[in-house]
Amino acid sequence: MLPKINTLSGYLYEYQKSVANPEAFWENIAENFYWHKKWDKVLEWDRDGHNVQWFVNGKLNITENIFEKNLFILGDKPAIIWEPNNPDEPTVTLTYKQLHEKVCQFANVLLQNGVKKGDRVCIYLPMVPEAAIAMLACARVGAIHSVVFAGFSASSLADRINDAEVKVVLTSDGNFRGAKSIPVKAVVDEALESCPLVEKVIVLKRTSIEVTMKPGRDIWWHDAIRGVSIENKAQEMDSEDMLFILYTSGSTGKPKGVVHTTGGYMVYTAYSFANVFQYNINDIYFCTADVGWITGHSYIVYGPLLNGATAVMFEGVPNHPGVDRFWQIIEKHKVTHFYTAPTAIRSLMGYGTEPIERHNLSSLKVLGSVGEPINEEAWHWYHTHVGKGNCPIVDTWWQTETGGIMISPIAGVTPTKPAYATLPLPGVQVIIVDNEGNELKGNNVEGNLCIKFPWPSMIRTTYGDHERCVNTYFSSFKGLYFTGDGVKRDADGYYRILGRVDDVINVSGHRLGTAEVENAINSHPLVIESAVVGFPHEVKGQGIYAYVVLDAASKNHDPEKIKASLLAAATKVIGPIAKPDKIQLVTGLPKTRSGKIMRRILRKIAEGDATSLGDTSTLLDPGVVKEIIEGALVPV
Ligand code: WT7
Secondary structure (H helix, E strand, O other), X not given: OOOOOOOHHHHHHHXXXXXXXXXXXXXXXXXXXXXXXXXXXXXXEEOOOOEEXXXXXXXXXXXXXXXXXXXXXXXXXXXXXXXXXXXOOOOEEEEHHHHHHHHHHHHHHHHHOOOOOOOEEEEEOOOOHHHHHHHHHHHHHOOEEEEOOOOOOHHHHHHHHHHOOOOEEEEEOOEEEOOEEEOHHHHHHHHHOOOOOOOEEEEEOOOOOOOOOOOOOEEEHHHHHOOOOOOOOOOOEEOOOEEEEEEEOOOOOOOEEEEEEHHHHHHHHHHHHHHHHOOOOOOEEXXXXXXXXXXXXXXXXHHHHHOOOEEEEEOOOOOOOOOOHHHHHHHHHOOOEEEEOHHHHHHHHOOOOXXXXXXXXXXXXXXXXXXXXXXXXXXXXXXXXXXXXXXXXXEEEOOHHHOXXXXXXXXXXXXXXXXXXXXXXXXXXXXXXXXOOOEOOOOXXXXXXXXOOOOOOOOOEEOOOHHHHHHHHOOOOOOOEEEEEEEEEOOOOOEEEEEEOOOEEEEOOEEEEHHHHHHHHHOOOOEEEEEEEEEEEOOOEEEEEEEEEEOHHHHHOOHHHHHHHHHHHHXXXXXXXXXXXXXXXXXXXXXXXXXXEOHHHHHHHHOOOXXXXXXXXXXXXXXXXXXXXXXXXXXX
């Protein structure tokens, strides 16, 4: 276990120390891990080209820091408690010793299937223990995992596989989610039609639906592991060797592969987990995220396991078989730490408190929130009804690119304030700038959220395109990492995240680029162009509002049918999460004379506010705004 901050003055002291001398601060934390060889230098930083290295020339394997380092003490302690989609199916518990054996065995399977250090392996699996085993087995042999959320479409999967030049895909026959069963392997088969580099597919049997297995390429997981040794010597990795790639959306159409490396990511996720959640060795921690997102990587798999934690992993959804499923799981496993997303809280609020009152939640000590801003109402409901007023809420702000939690209360230490992520963790040097890049000093300011000094788990590059990384994150404001979020620092110096200031929308905690959704809609043959914006949505946080201009040929079609086929296009190209909530068919889009779509106007209309559109008389076709307002799908 890592040393933990346990008082507010302790936090302030650590924070000061981390700013005064970041290298000494992180070196001290890194000393708690097992390295084959320690670093020559803590930090190497070329600010202009964004080349950052932590624990330079250090040698290690992250899985030895989960297993070998702690097995003596942790061997029989549960590492993962797996709760299946169907509550009548048995729970599976894997102790550290058992998980270690399974990871080593699967590492051997990867090696036997030609996976070498540095190769990319795509993991497209549901929330089953094998997802964690697969990630750790990759890390064990030095392969770079790229987990793709199993809800993404075949074409999204194919793009990610090709971008990373993946050699082996790990998947399942199907996937249980609530009352549905999803044919996962069939999606993989479709994707692989356009992925010539994939050599092997290892298929886990989960739902027992019929699948086609391609001879020479596809192997069953249970066949692959049969008779394989449970002993494996970990591959020695450099601190800066890639640990994984995780694709995320930005303002442009093409998702980018965010790259995290071994040493810094390990140190930061372990440190932030221990401190933010104040995890103690007998606690039971339950994070409801999917391993397909960064939350699952950092705070289901790596952060908790590096701390010897017991983590509950849940296959299903919050409303199956009943809307009390989360509360039932908390009661059943005596969960002490519960970490979920505001969208889940808001949707469960809709059923009142009766489903909660059916269960004994007295084991709970800490509640967490992640993925999007939590509104005051949801915060209070969570605090009062789930936490019974006794559990601190850690509203954790961070991103795929930051690797770990950046701004958050430390449970029980930082006084909380509803809807505020509160204060940065040690090592996180927040700076707020205006649109011209001038620092906004002092309190009571609002602007663009940037970070001015590297932290160990920061994004290293975007896979295969370093320039894109520099342009996206380090070019808006010179010398600073720009998060894409707006933020307010209040009179107490507390931070409140205001949401994205770029063309990214956050739907139920899932990040989507508006351009990505537009590309999907534009793939429809009757569409000339489209503009997608976010709008406030009671449950999802933000919903998707699409303004679509159709071809003249559409006159012969039923508009409702066209809308349905646009929804189908979004599902096919990206996945069900990208389905617009509202589609307004329009004859044109508001554009400047230079042809740029005025998204600000479209956002305002989607919010139902036509009062502050500004001067629209200089638009290419001012009449179009009036038409859009009249046809708007919200009262304007
Ligand atoms: C974006 C990052 C971090 C893991 C899950 C999402 C938003 C995230 C919060 C929070 C307000 C938040 C931001 C950020 N966000 N956490 N506690 N309060 N907003 O990771 O998909 O990379 O999305 O999610 O807008 O930029 P992601």
